[in-house]
Amino acid sequence: MQCGDDTTTSENSMSLKKTLSVASPLTLRIVAECPVTKARACELVLPHGAVNTPVFMPVGTQGTMKGITVDQLDALGCRICLGNTYHLGMRPGPDLIEKARGLHGFMNWKRNLLTDSGGFQMVSLVELSEVTEEGVKFKSPYDGKEILLSPEKSISIQNSLGSDIMMQLDDVVSSTVTGPRVEEAMHRSIRWLDRCIAANKNPDKQNLFAIIQGGLNAELRKACLDEMTRRDVPGFAIGGLSGGEEKDDFWRMVTLSTDHLPREKPRYLMGVGYAVDLVVCVALGCDMFDCVFPTRTARFGSALVPWGSLQVKQKQYAKDLQPIDPDCQCPTCKRHSRAYLHALFKSDTAAMHHITIHNISYQLTLMRSVRQSIVDGRFPDFIRTFMKRLFPSRDQYPSWAVDALASVNVTLE
Numbered sequence: 001m002q003c004g005d006d007t008t009t010s011e012n013s014m015s016l017k018k019t020l021s022v023a024s025p026l027t028l029r030i031v032a033e034c035p036v037t038k039a040r041a042c043e044l045v046l047p048h049g050a051v052n053t054p055v056f057m058p059v060g061t062q063g064t065m066k067g068i069t070v071d072q073l074d075a076l077g078c079r080i081c082l083g084n085t086y087h088l089g090m091r092p093g094p095d096l097i098e099k100a101r102g103l104h105g106f107m108n109w110k111r112n113l114l115t116d117s118g119g120f121q122m123v124s125l126v127e128l129s130e131v132t133e134e135g136v137k138f139k140s141p142y143d144g145k146e147i148l149l150s151p152e153k154s155i156s157i158q159n160s161l162g163s164d165i166m167m168q169l170d171d172v173v174s175s176t177v178t179g180p181r182v183e184e185a186m187h188r189s190i191r192w193l194d195r196c197i198a199a200n201k202n203p204d205k206q207n208l209f210a211i212i213q214g215g216l217n218a219e220l221r222k223a224c225l226d227e228m229t230r231r232d233v234p235g236f237a238i239g240g241l242s243g244g245e246e247k248d249d250f251w252r253m254v255t256l257s258t259d260h261l262p263r264e265k266p267r268y269l270m271g272v273g274y275a276v277d278l279v280v281c282v283a284l285g286c287d288m289f290d291c292v293f294p295t296r297t298a299r300f301g302s303a304l305v306p307w308g309s310l311q312v313k314q315k316q317y318a319k320d321l322q323p324i325d326p327d328c329q330c331p332t333c334k335r336h337s338r339a340y341l342h343a344l345f346k347s348d349t350a351a352m353h354h355i356t357i358h359n360i361s362y363q364l365t366l367m368r369s370v371r372q373s374i375v376d377g378r379f380p381d382f383i384r385t386f387m388k389r390l391f392p393s394r395d396q397y398p399s400w401a402v403d404a405l406a407s408v409n410v411t412l413e
Ligand SMILES: [Zn+2]
Pocket: 324, 325, 328, 329, 330, 331, 332, 333, 334, 358, 361
């Protein structure tokens, strides 16, 4: 059980821990730690089975994964995926999903699920949203009615969905916004975290993760880390990044966060899914990732490969009988050629499904290789080989990645 040891000296924080401390349905076992970087390989045990980390979590919408079935996802070795609270909370609605034995029953997915708070979707999808201390007010895109998503409401929906990991409602500010609004959002997110903790009806079955905010301001982020890590939550997410900020700011905020997060709890970096970002952020100490990119890009015919991406629609593949990636073990690469997928793309959406399967397999396989290299004690070498394969020449290495890796003692030759 992950109960957080009471090592803090402040009386105030002791009493806070006592009132909020509940045995959580999550165990994190650290299997190996990289002796050079901050990377670690763990086993995260959740109510629907064990998850090996570092892990990439594919994103579903409306309870279904676009372009892939739950059986296919399971067969690829996926042990945790994301459900979308905003869409599910609107339609078909939490009551129906509760009747269907939660989102697991509704989707017929036997593995773990993580649900978001719904807040981010609202702020990014709904134009007319307004944030007050109460919550996020917005007009329903379905019937125009005004709806308030409060921390309590978000947790109530996620309790109905029955996800293994729930996310707190946070006050989302775009990562490119600066000034007093960032500070306000950070403090409000802390207050909302306490309301979410109090609202959770199933602390013995569902894990609530806090989301570290503070924008690109190191002092604010540090203050948020100090405050949130005093709460006895089962895990922490690093939020408010991957929103178009400079990559240099991005990695510095990630590494600042992992420096101050407790070693014995999982660390989830939200919205990150490019291969380079994944490998670098594992080196910076993150365990969990999610992103719509691999599945979204598949629908445009872009297949992810160790040397970048392959655009199936391009003419050069019309007569190419090789699979997308000759080294890939996924069902698409075992069965179909680039030429076949190229032809199929012209007439049939099935091509998108085949590429979606390949792309999710690519992400999961990448993370398994990363993990194995950490376990074997050769993660720095893995990074060098990975970078060489992805970039044709050294001068194409993104400078932020070079700097980020150097900060954890990995020099790229
Ligand atoms: Zn493949």
